[in-house]
């Protein structure tokens with residue numbers, strides 16, 4: 001699903017008005033009806049509704065919602081900022097006044113903010129995508145008042161929580177903290193970033209019938225992966241396939257005390273469909289690997305404690321893909337071996353954890369990584385690799401720039417893990433949960449991605465599909481075991497169901 005910028009959403013609005021065709025006030029009526037329907041489905045008319053309306057079209061939506069709720073038997077009223085209202089806002093003031101006189105109250109000061117009855121619901125229709133600067137002065141006071149009331153009253157934001165900028169950072173500015181946001185047609189970029197997590201609440205995207213031609217034909221830089229995307233990527237197995245068809249994957253992982261990381265990555269790699277899986281571990285890991293995962297082959301390093309010779313005897317004819325980093329350690333000899341591996345192995349590989357930590361110490365190695373490789377840093381590793389940023393929009397830009405500059409796919413892990421592609425596009429992944437914030441879940445992802453590359457998926461397909469399945473398996477594990485009790489191994493156990501249900 002594409003994520004459009006505020007400017008593109010305005011274009012979609014204009015395109016729909018021109019090509020459907022539909023008048024702008026009728027489009028507003030449709031948007032309001034989608035919200036009214038949602039409210040009806042979730043809250044009975046016993047709840048009085050207080051709608052705080054701005055002067056633009058977001059406020060116009062609010063006014064139309066008041067009228068539609070009154071028609072459905074709700075007790076609803078608008079508190080409206082006075083001043084230069086937009087044309088459709090004015091039209092809806094007139095419609096409301098004509099149909100239900102006396103339901104519009106002026107809001108010129110925080111003092112005029114209504115007293116909210118015990119089971120009252122507050123609807124925030126102050127500002128939407130037309131916000132053009134941070135909210136200040138007494139209007140900031142209105143936002144603070146809404147936020148003070150949120151512990152006792154449900155707050156529903158129309159299109160966006162007011163004060164939130166759709167495409168840039170709203171850090172340190174007043175923003176409504178909604179319980180629910182009813183967003184029109186698409187997610188906004190702002191919803192994807194952790195720094196805004198407290199504002200949107202539960203986000204529901206309501207279709208309002210923006211023109212399908214615009215939605216399909218307009219290119220977008222940002223995407224939210226959905227099942228439709230996944231179905232176009234996934235390749236069912238060939239009935240005539242044999243284990244050679246699905247590639248030979250090599251995991252280079254583990255060191256003394258961290259052989260478990262190698263085991264998790266190896267098991268995940270097998271479960272994600274690689275034809276053959278080998279693990280390269282230091283000598284101390286041999287029995288653990290052979291006993292722990294009999295389906296995998298094990299190559300031991302000359303070194304007992306940490307791997308330092310993995311660059312020897314490795315070539316693209318032998319291994320279709322390599323995943324390196326989980327539990328590897330950052331020993332200097334390991335770093336040297338990594339450099340030699342990067343010099344000799346030409347195919348896209350997966351680099352995670354200590355492989356990334358080594359590269360952050362020797363940044364020139366970044367430019368030796370084969371093009372199309374997949375890097376999977378968590379935010380701390382990302383910062384070590386590429387430096388700190390003032391906010392997460394800047395981090396997103398940095399992420400994308402680095403991907404384009406290096407020709408590497410970079411996944412920044414988080415609630416919506418973000419995949420930056422060398423073609424400049426970015427994909428947010430919606431699957432996964434906080435139960436996956438536990439040791440070993442990154443190792444599992446490395447194994448899955450390495451398996452996807454081994455099976456012949458393109459790097460872009462491999463990373464989008466692999467990250468989706470990893471999160472999906474994590475969601476299934478959490479549903480069965482709880483986010484608290486699930487472990488990285490449980491993600492692996494649920495990968496089968498993720499293939500069966502998540503595609």
Ligand SMILES: NC(=O)C1=CN([C@@H]2O[C@H](COP(=O)(O)OP(=O)(O)OC[C@H]3O[C@@H](n4cnc5c(N)ncnc54)[C@H](OP(=O)(O)O)[C@@H]3O)[C@@H](O)[C@H]2O)[C@@H](O)CC1
Pocket residue numbers: 009010012013027028031054055056057058059060061084086126127128129130131132133134135136139158159160184208210
């Ligand atoms: N997209 C669609 O298809 C559809 C979109 N629809 C709806 O339209 C919404 C967008 O409407 P919009 O463009 O009129 O902008 P909106 O968010 O109401 O804000 C503009 C107002 O806010 C004011 N203002 C801005 N910043 C301010 C500040 N910091 N502090 C104070 N004031 C500030 C600004 O005042 P000005 O700066 O112009 O004086 C102006 O009055 C969208 O979110 C959705 O709800 C649906 O109706 C139909 C389909």
Ligand SMILES: [K+]
Pocket residue numbers: 058124125126127128157158159160161162
């Ligand atoms: K709003």
